[in-house]
Amino acid sequence: MDKQSTVVFRNVGQLYFPQTRVECHYSLSSDHQWSSSDWIGIFEMGWSSVKQYYTYTWVLVPEGYTEGTTVDFCALFQASYLPRPSTVEYQFVYVDKMGEVRACSHPFTFCAPKPLDELETLKEEQEEEGEEELLLVIPRAQLLQSRLEECLKKQADLQRALDAAKKEADNEKEDCKKARMDWECEREAMKAEITELRDNLRHDREMLKNMEGKHKDVKYDQENLNSELSKLMTEKAESQQQIKDLEDDIRVLTDREKEGNNELERLKERVKRMSSQMKHDEEKRKSLQVENEAALAELRGLQDRVETSEHIAENLRRELRELGTRQGNTHAELHQARLQVAQLTLLLSEENLVLREERANWALEREAYKHAAESEKKKLQDLSCEVQRKEEWLQEERTEREKLEVELGEEKDYNKVLLRELQELKASLRKIQKERDEEQLNKQDLVSYIHQLEQMLETVPETRSNIVVSTCISSDSSSEDDNDESSACEDSPASDTKDEKRQDCETRADERKELILKDLVNPVLR
Helix, strand or coil: CCCCHEEEEEEEEEEECCCCEEEEEEEEEECCCCCCEEEEEEEEEECCCCCCCEEEEEEECCCCCCCCCCCCEEEEHHHHHHCCCCCCEEEEEEEEECCCCEECCCCCCEECCCCCCHHHEEEEECCCCCCCEEEEEEHHHHHHHHHHHHHHHHHHHHHHHHHHHHHHHHHHHHHHHHHHHHHHHHHHHHHHHHHHHHHHHHHHHHHHHHHHHHHHHHHHHHHHHHHHHHHHHHHHHHHHHHHHHHHHHHHHHHHHHHHHHHHHHHHHHHHHHHHHHHHHHHHHHHHHHHHHHHHHHHHHHHHHHHHHHHHHHHHHHHHHHHHHHHHHHCHHHHHHHHHHHHHHHHHHHHHHHHHHHHHHHHHHHHHHHHHHHHHHHHHHHHHHHHHHHHHHHHHHHHHHHHHHHHHHHHHHHHHHHHHHHHHHHHHHHHHCCCHHHHHHHHHHHHHHHHHHHHHHHHHHHHHHHHHHHHHHHHHHHHHHHHHHCCCCCHHHHHHHHHHHHHHHHHHHHHHHHHHHHHHHHHHHCC
């Protein structure tokens, strides 16, 4: 029962007559997987197994049924297989090919036709002339059921007509699309021809320019060139005429485009009007449905009243039977029984009067319902006419909408091209930014590398300067040892020469530092 919602029983009555066939109406949803081995059975209330059916019939679907669509259909139970009239309650049960229960209806009973009070007389006209009309006596419930079946058939016919109209509308849409595609192909061909003519014009212009240049260069062949120039001038005139014709065609095309835009605006206004009209029609349909539901509720109330009156009559008959049995027992009770019978006859007469009044009221109500049904039929006809008109309007609007969609598609394609160009520009900008970032990183690496080199070079000249100073001091000390005798008179000049030597060493160290830096930086930059 976890998939019970895929099948729904419709229009299940509370009472059925076993003397006539029973129709079981059901609807299959789009989620249901129909199989030819599905069946519907009549079960007594309280059943516990699928094998406890009283009778069954196979589930049928209309021709052209496809899975994934909703379908309304009915199954028939013949009168010979139905249960006898009793107070036992039954229900319809839908069972699929796997033996699983998919749906159950609400309970109903089989009862015999009511007495003459519940029968209706109908006149049947004979086809041959001269024969009298036949009077048929039919139960009222059967008559009502037959009328209900006729209404359901009419509704199904209307639904089929609507489906056919929808199919025709779809076919017309496809035809319009094909015509639009043909027109677009012709338009593209015309554009190609226009481009070819423009190319030819450009080529002709280039030829004219070349010929004019040759005319300037070659003056002594003026006679021969004059004849050629005359020919070229005629060709130029023809090309100019062709250009004028093309310009006229372009103007005509622009005028047509303007007219198309105006028509699009008009169609948009029509679409707005149609949407408002559709909303108004839907409101009318909802009001009609509410009126129909109210009428059905009144009919049910009348049926309940008739059933209560029948129960009262049955109770009175039982009491009369009990009085008859008492009359055979004692004569003394006869007098009392007669009095009671007189009282009961009075009650019956009163009830009969009430029943007659109710019948008269019911007849009046039936006539009122007939008039209401006729008026509803007229309304339905009017609505069907309006629906046809609206479908025609919708077809026109759909064609216009398709035109709009095609134009929107062209605009979207143009926007897509622009977006692609923008994306390419963004990608190029990102590449440029990445290259700049890489250059900045390389510069930072170079700067850090240069700082490291400078630090290394600062340590190297210090060591070298120390070595030079030590050599200078050693040389000075040796010179002092060799010239002990002349040191006393020459103290101040020696000190000056020491300072000069130090300055020379420092300048040399700076020069070497600069040379080393250049040698290290040049290959990195390269």
